[in-house]
Amino acid sequence: MKIQNVAVIGAGTMGNGIAHVFAQNGFNVQLVDIKEEFIERGLANISKNLDRQIKKEIITENDKNQILDRIKKVVNFEGIDPNTDFIIEAIIENKDAKLNLFKTLENIIKKDSIFSTNTSSISITELSTVCRPENFIGMHFMNPVPVMKLVEIIRGYSTSDQTYLIVKELSEQLGKTPVEVHDFPGFISNRVLMPMINEAIFALYEGVASTEAIDTVMKLGMNHPMGPLTLADFIGLDVCLAIMDVLYTGYNDSKYRPCPLLKKMVAANKLGRKTGEGFYKYDN
Numbered sequence: 001m002k003i004q005n006v007a008v009i010g011a012g013t014m015g016n017g018i019a020h021v022f023a024q025n026g027f028n029v030q031l032v033d034i035k036e037e038f039i040e041r042g043l044a045n046i047s048k049n050l051d052r053q054i055k056k057e058i059i060t061e062n063d064k065n066q067i068l069d070r071i072k073k074v075v076n077f078e079g080i081d082p083n084t085d086f087i088i089e090a091i092i093e094n095k096d097a098k099l100n101l102f103k104t105l106e107n108i109i110k111k112d113s114i115f116s117t118n119t120s121s122i123s124i125t126e127l128s129t130v131c132r133p134e135n136f137i138g139m140h141f142m143n144p145v146p147v148m149k150l151v152e153i154i155r156g157y158s159t160s161d162q163t164y165l166i167v168k169e170l171s172e173q174l175g176k177t178p179v180e181v182h183d184f185p186g187f188i189s190n191r192v193l194m195p196m197i198n199e200a201i202f203a204l205y206e207g208v209a210s211t212e213a214i215d216t217v218m219k220l221g222m223n224h225p226m227g228p229l230t231l232a233d234f235i236g237l238d239v240c241l242a243i244m245d246v247l248y249t250g251y252n253d254s255k256y257r258p259c260p261l262l263k264k265m266v267a268a269n270k271l272g273r274k275t276g277e278g279f280y281k282y283d284n
Helices: 013-024 036-055 061-069 095-106 124-130 161-173 189-205 211-222 228-235 237-251 260-267
Strands: 005-009 028-033 071-075 086-089 114-117 136-141 150-155 177-181
Touching: 005 013, 013 028, 013 036, 013 061, 013 136, 028 036, 036 061, 036 071, 061 071, 086 095, 095 114, 095 124, 114 124, 114 161, 124 136, 136 161, 150 161, 161 177, 189 211, 189 228, 189 237, 189 260, 211 228, 228 237, 237 260
Parallel strands: 005 028, 005 086, 028 071, 086 114, 114 136, 150 177
Antiparallel strands: 136 150
16 A cells, blocks of 8 residues: 555644654645644744754755645544545544544545554554554654654554554655554553653652752763653653553553652643743743
8 A cells, every 4th residue: 555645633743743754755744633723833833843954954945845835734634635545643642532533534534544643652452443453553753753763653453464564664764763562551662761750750759859950860870862850841741641640550550650749730730841831941
């Protein structure tokens, strides 16, 4: 099966990054969201990131215009072209919302197309129960998508070998390095990363050290490019909490218990960069 027409559902940070890399690599892309303003915001972010690539002489101004021309705005899921070859979902990290979306799409999109999800922790097998399990797969990009090379490819229980091979090849076409991962909560990336971030939050909560000190130890002592609390702000504390909840529920193990401080900050809407304040304050 040749993939040419792609629909990216969700125009937020991950969605617009995914649309960017597909369009840059010659695919026709529908960028889909529930409001036109969300799509416009996503397109503005794509344009800004393309300008960065122009500045670094990765692409030209003409390349930028061609990439943007390949991206079509689609408001609401019902407007997606039924003949779309490949769907990738990048909406909020909420299982019910994703299930409702795929249940709707199952009755709209042609039966031989592939459905994928960019979920960072939710079971691929569970999400595939409402649609086409053999043609369903996890395709977890890293943020920022235009820069990061890794794609975790997660098979559900019924994902076919053909679907896996198509998505593996697709990842390579996008200039990414695909890594096959089995369907366990958090996969590999977040099963390892999120408990580290959560432990850093516990260290702050218990008064072991300041925010800056914790990040400095991990940057200078462990050679991490970004401290765990800075990274949590970058990811979004609500996303971190959602993933920790999936890990805690999925493994029924106290080592995945979300830190009370993380819960409190999310309740206070101190979510990091996107709200202007998390563990640090930001001028948005």
